[in-house]
Structures are given as structure tokens and as C-alpha cells.
Amino acid sequence: MAKSIYQEAATPPPRRPLLVGDGEALAARPQLEPRAPRLLRVHPKRWTVLAGRVVPQAAHVHLRHSVHLIRQRQDGRYLAREAIADWTERGWTVIPEDVDGPDTSYVREAIPGTWLLRWEQEHPGSDHVSSDLEGYADWLRGLMDSGKIPRPPVYVLESMSAKMSQAIGDLRDAVRAQPSRQPELDRAEADLAAVEAELQTLRPTPTKRSAPPKKSNIIADGGE
Amino acid sequence: MANEILYAGVADLRTAEALSAEYLLLLAARESLPAHPALLYAGDAQGRGSVVLKVPHVGLAGYDILSAVADGSAVTNTALSDGSTTITIGRHSKSYEASDLVRLSDQGLLSPQAFAADAVQATASTVVSLVANVTDGFSATVGTSGSDLSVANFLAAIQTLEVANVPGPYMAILHPQQMGDLRAALAAVTGGAVQWLPATAEQINLLGNGYRGRWASVDLFSTTFVPTANAGADRAGGMFGRGAVVWADSTIPGENDSSQLIIGGKVLFERDRTAKSGLTAYVTHAYLGVSEGIDAAGVSIITDA
Numbered sequence: 001m002a003k004s005i006y007q008e009a010a011t012p013p014p015r016r017p018l019l020v021g022d023g024e025a026l027a028a029r030p031q032l033e034p035r036a037p038r039l040l041r042v043h044p045k046r047w048t049v050l051a052g053r054v055v056p057q058a059a060h061v062h063l064r065h066s067v068h069l070i071r072q073r074q075d076g077r078y079l080a081r082e083a084i085a086d087w088t089e090r091g092w093t094v095i096p097e098d099v100d101g102p103d104t105s106y107v108r109e110a111i112p113g114t115w116l117l118r119w120e121q122e123h124p125g126s127d128h129v130s131s132d133l134e135g136y137a138d139w140l141r142g143l144m145d146s147g148k149i150p151r152p153p154v155y156v157l158e159s160m161s162a163k164m165s166q167a168i169g170d171l172r173d174a175v176r177a178q179p180s181r182q183p184e185l186d187r188a189e190a191d192l193a194a195v196e197a198e199l200q201t202l203r204p205t206p207t208k209r210s211a212p213p214k215k216s217n218i219i220a221d222g223g224e
Numbered sequence: 225m226a227n228e229i230l231y232a233g234v235a236d237l238r239t240a241e242a243l244s245a246e247y248l249l250l251l252a253a254r255e256s257l258p259a260h261p262a263l264l265y266a267g268d269a270q271g272r273g274s275v276v277l278k279v280p281h282v283g284l285a286g287y288d289i290l291s292a293v294a295d296g297s298a299v300t301n302t303a304l305s306d307g308s309t310t311i312t313i314g315r316h317s318k319s320y321e322a323s324d325l326v327r328l329s330d331q332g333l334l335s336p337q338a339f340a341a342d343a344v345q346a347t348a349s350t351v352v353s354l355v356a357n358v359t360d361g362f363s364a365t366v367g368t369s370g371s372d373l374s375v376a377n378f379l380a381a382i383q384t385l386e387v388a389n390v391p392g393p394y395m396a397i398l399h400p401q402q403m404g405d406l407r408a409a410l411a412a413v414t415g416g417a418v419q420w421l422p423a424t425a426e427q428i429n430l431l432g433n434g435y436r437g438r439w440a441s442v443d444l445f446s447t448t449f450v451p452t453a454n455a456g457a458d459r460a461g462g463m464f465g466r467g468a469v470v471w472a473d474s475t476i477p478g479e480n481d482s483s484q485l486i487i488g489g490k491v492l493f494e495r496d497r498t499a500k501s502g503l504t505a506y507v508t509h510a511y512l513g514v515s516e517g518i519d520a521a522g523v524s525i526i527t528d529a
Contacts, residue, residue: 033448036357045363048526050454057365057526059460060451062357066314066513086310090519091363119455129456133370136455167376184371191368 028125030111037063037107037115039080041092047152047160049191051133054152054198055140061087061094093149106139157199164192243331255434255447256348262395262443262466263355264517269313269474275511277472281307281518311472311513316350319496321505336495336506340485343493343508349449351471352434354514356449358469359397359462362522364388369454372405373398373527375413381463381523382440388520390465394442398461399450402527403436410439452529459529464522474511 042056049055061080065072069083084094097105110116119136120129143149171185231238266279283305293299320339327334366380367373378396385394398406422437434445442463453460462468476492478484483495496505516522 038451041361043363046365048365048369048454050369050457057369057454059361059524060453062451064354064357065316066312067354067357068361068515069310069312071312071314082310117455120452129452131454131456133455133457170376187371188368 030114030122030124031127032111032114032122032129033127034113035115037078037109038117039063039094039097040106040117041087041094042149043090043092044150044153045091045156047156049194050137050140052190052194053137053141054157054194055137055144056149056152058095058140059092095143095149099143099148151202152198154199154202157195157202161192161195161199164188164195168192247333255352255445255449256345260395260443260445261393262464262468264467264470266309266311266470266472269472269511269513270477275313275474275513277311277313277513279309279311279470279517281309281467309470309515309517311470311515313472313474313511313513315509316347316512317507317509318346319505319507321496321498321503324502324504327504339506340487340493343491343506344487346508347491347510347512350510351473351512351514352447353449354512355469355471356397356447357451358514358516359464359522360451360453360460360524360526361516362462362464362468362524363519364522365524365526367458367525367527369458369526370528372409373402373525375406375409377525377527378406378442378463379440381525382442384523385463385465385521390468390521392441392465394463394465395445396442396461396463396525397434397445397447397450398525399459399529400446400448401529402450402459402461402525403444403446405527406439406444453524453526457529458526461525461527462522463525466521467518468516468522469514470517471512471514473513476509476511 039061040058041061042058046057046059047054048057061068061070061083063070063072063078063080065078069080069086071079073079087094095106097107100106106118107115108118110120110122114122116122116129117136119132119139121132122129140149144151168185168188171181171188175181175185264279266277269275269277287305288302291299291302320334320342322330322334332338364384366377366384368377381396382394421439423435427435434447436444436446438444450459450461452458473490475489476486478486481494483497485493487493490510492509494507494509496507497503498505
């Protein structure tokens with residue numbers, strides 16, 4: 001009898017996974033390089049616009065043994081009193097780790113040996129770190145509003161405004177030749193608007209004209 | 225047919241894996257400290273009575289100009305301006321410890337010579353990482369958060385240093401992302417009209433393997449040790465002249481111990497045998513310190529990461 005090409009449907013064998021081994025049992029870890037814990041410090045001359053808000057261009061205090069007078073104790077904690085005193089003398093304000101309240105911190109150990117700021121997010125299996133720039137800018141604005149860090153000096157904002165205006169002029173010229181740079185121009189204009197708005201709130205309102213200072217008498221009337 | 229000799233049937237005659245004669249180094253920042261005049265080496269702390277070195281700043285050599293004084297009048301004394309930078313030398317170490325079984329089965333990859341070579345490179349990279357950690361702390365900054373490093377940013381940094389009377393030559397330490405952005409900007413904005421002088425082999429020998437070339441009279445170095453800024457959105461490199469970044473180290477006194485090797489006077493490489501456990505450790509120590517010197521002699525360059 002000829003063999004039928006039509007066979008009765010058999011019970012399908014149980015599905016076997018394509019891959020063998022226990023690789024899937026291993027949890028993917030973020031592939032981050034070690035990063036020392038950091039504190040943030042702000043300086044009256046360093047300001048920027050982040051996510052549309054004027055905020056300090058905070059620098060990092062890298063808590064590393066023998067960097068800028070910082071020493072690490074045997075228990076792993078850091079001695080930074082001399083470093084903070086030195087920075088304070090140079091005009092910096094170091095933002096305490098627990099500025100948001102006792103037992104809080106804006107730094108965290110994401111994986112052993114790698115410290116990130118609260119607004120930085122690691123990803124499993126990747127070396128990428130996302131940043132919540134809006135959250136970070138909001139936090140800095142909150143510290144300014146609560147008086148924990150100083151507001152920008154007017155002279156700094158005026159200088160920023162002048163430089164940004166000039167850069168915008170250059171960008172307008174560039175956009176004529178390279179229309180793809182339009183978003184860059186839009187962003188620069190928005191940043192300038194933020195600086196101007198901040199200036200409006202900080203500039204003293206004109207009051208009654210004060211009396212001119214007294215004559216200094218530095219010019220002699222007669223001869224030698 | 226039968227009795228074919230298949231791979232799966234000769235397990236006793238084969239090993240699961242054979243080591244290749246080649247090996248791959250894992251990727252890492254392996255730059256060495258640039259021997260550049262902009263970096264001030266404050267000296268060796270050995271035998272100085274302290275691990276804290278102070279570099280005086282003094283306002284001489286024309287810092288104050290002469291005052292005009294009327295004939296017959298006494299000149300008033302000029303206040304001498306001074307200041308200082310202090311550097312704390314600290315210990316930086318690491319240890320690799322291998323068992324006898326590992327060592328006896330090794331084909332040379334984990335030899336004492338390999339660990340000694342690692343000690344030298346690791347120390348050089350440590351210095352670079354320490355230096356890169358202070359370049360984001362200058363009070364002057366250029367760049368826009370989230371925007372690529374531009375030619376205008378770079379020129380603004382030079383201008384800032386020139387306005388502050390910082391003598392050249394200048395050195396810039398940038399993250400490779402910033403370096404790439406600058407190269408792209410140079411190609412796009414200047415159309416190649418301004419010459420980038422790429423690093424030659426001789427310059428790399430002299431200035432370290434992080435050297436990337438020279439542009440606008442600024443020597444460019446790049447390393448991934450350049451830290452992040454603005455909650456990770458940006459990188460904070462820097463440009464500076466002499467005096468902005470100060471570093472120091474210490475020679476380690478030898479003990480005429482055959483298990484110790486002092487490499488270049490600065491790197492203590494030693495073998496530590498734990499006989500009872502059959503373990504041999506190769507330990508590296510270096511004593512280093514870095515500080516920010518004159519703040520106005522540097523500019524932080526903060527641009528998109």
C-alpha cells in the first residue's frame with residue numbers, strides 16, 4: 001500500500017527551549033564603571049539654564065582620597081572639613097548630602113563601588129545612565145527658593161544675557177546657511193528668555209534717585 | 225559504516241577549551257599623565273616631614289606695578305599678595321592574589337611580569353583620573369548643557385584664560401565625547417580651513433597616550449575619566465594653564481627586600497606569599513595627591529555627554 005502523505009495528527013512534543021544552560025538565571029547588572037561618591041557645590045559665578053530654569057552650574061566634590069585635601073578613613077568614610085573650608089574661602093557653597101532633611105541623601109550607591117546622583121538612573125545590562133534633568137533643575141530651584149543656596153547675582157545674569165544674545169545672533173546667521181540648526185536657535189532663544197525673566201525678578205525696582213556721592217577731591221585746583 | 229571517530233566520542237583526547245596564544249585586553253582608560261607644562265608638579269614628599277605639601281602663591285615678578293609718587297613724597301608700602309595650595313599625598317593600592325593552582329596552570333598571562341607592567345599602567349591611569357576629577361571645579365565655565373562642544377565654546381575658553389593673564393601653553397582635558405564633538409564642529413564650521421594638528425607618535429611618547437593633538441595652540445588630551453555634570457546629562461572637561469592643577473607624589477624608600485620592586489622610584493610593586501594557603505599576592509602601592517591651584521588659571525568646559 002502506498003504510504004499516505006496524509007498522516008494522522010500526532011500529539012506535538014513538548015516545546016523545548018532553543019537555548020540550553022542557565023544564562024537566563026543570571027540577573028543582568030548595570031555595566032557601570034566605578035564612580036566615587038560626590039557632593040555638589042555651587043559658586044556665585046557659575047550659572048546655567050537647565051530644562052528652561054536658571055540654576056547653578058553645580059560642580060562635583062569628588063570624594064576621593066588625596067584629591068583636594070580629602071582623606072578617606074579606614075571605615076570608608078571621608079574627611080572633607082579642610083577641603084570644604086578651602087572651597088568656602090574660594091566662594092563655593094557645598095550642598096550638604098542631607099540638605100533635604102535628616103537621613104536623606106542626594107547620592108546613592110547604585111551598584112557596589114558606583115555612586116550616582118538621585119536623578120541619575122542606571123539600566124540593567126547597559127553602561128547607559130539616564131538623567132532626570134527636569135527633576136534635578138526643580139530640586140536646585142527649590143533650594144534657591146528655600147534660601148539654602150544663593151540666588152544668581154544680577155551681574156552674572158547680565159553677562160550671561162549678553163553672551164547668549166551674541167550667540168543667538170551668530171546662530172541666526174548660521175541657520176540661514178544650515179536650516180537644520182533651527183532647533184539649536186530655538187533652544188538658545190528659550191534659554192535667553194529664561195535668563196531675562198530671572199533678571200526681571202532680581203533687578204531692584206527703581207526708587208527715588210539717591211544723592212550723588214560726595215566729591216573726592218582727587219583733582220587739585222592749583223599747581224604743584 | 226561504524227566506528228567513525230567523532231569529536232564527541234574522544235572526550236578523553238580533547239580538552240573542553242584550549243587557550244589561544246592571543247588574548248584581548250578588556251577596554252579601559254589607559255592614558256598616562258601628560259608631561260605638559262600646564263600641569264604643575266609640586267614635588268616629591270619623601271623625607272619632607274609631612275605628607276601635605278604646600279605650594280606658595282606669591283605676587284611678585286611684576287604682580288603689582290609701580291605707583292606714581294609726587295616729587296619729595298614718601299612712597300607707601302605695597303601689600304604683598306600671597307596664598308597657597310596644599311596637596312595631601314595619599315596611598316593608592318591594589319592587589320591581585322593568585323593560588324598556586326592558578327599559577328602552575330598559567331601559560332604566561334598571569335605572570336609576575338604581567339602584574340608588574342599592570343602596576344605601572346594602573347598608577348599612570350590613577351594619576352590621570354585624579355587630575356580629571358579637579359577640572360570640573362573652576363569657577364569659570366563655558367558650554368551649554370545638552371549642547372555639543374562647539375568651536376565657539378572652545379575659543380571662549382581660550383579667551384577666558386587670556387583675559388585672566390594665564391600664561392600658555394594651555395592644555396585641555398576632554399571626555400572623548402567632547403573631543404569628537406569638537407572635531408565634528410571643526411570640520412563643519414571651519415570646513416577644514418583651520419588646521420588640526422593630530423598627535424604624532426613622538427608627541428605621544430613625550431606627552432602620554434591620552435594626547436590627541438593640538439588646535440588653536442591648545443594641547444588636547446582625552447580620557448573617559450572626565451566626570452559627568454548636571455545629573456549625568458553633561459561632561460565636565462577643562463582647559464587650563466600652568467598653576468590651575470597641581471599634583472605631587474612620593475618616592476617610596478626601598479628595603480632591600482627581594483620580594484619588592486620599586487618601579488621608577490614611585491611605584492612599589494611587591495610579592496606577598498601566604499605559604500599556608502598556597503597564595504601569592506602581587507601588590508601595588510603609589511602615593512599621590514592632586515589639588516586645584518589658582519582657580520582663575522582654569523576653565524571648566526561643560527557640554528553634552
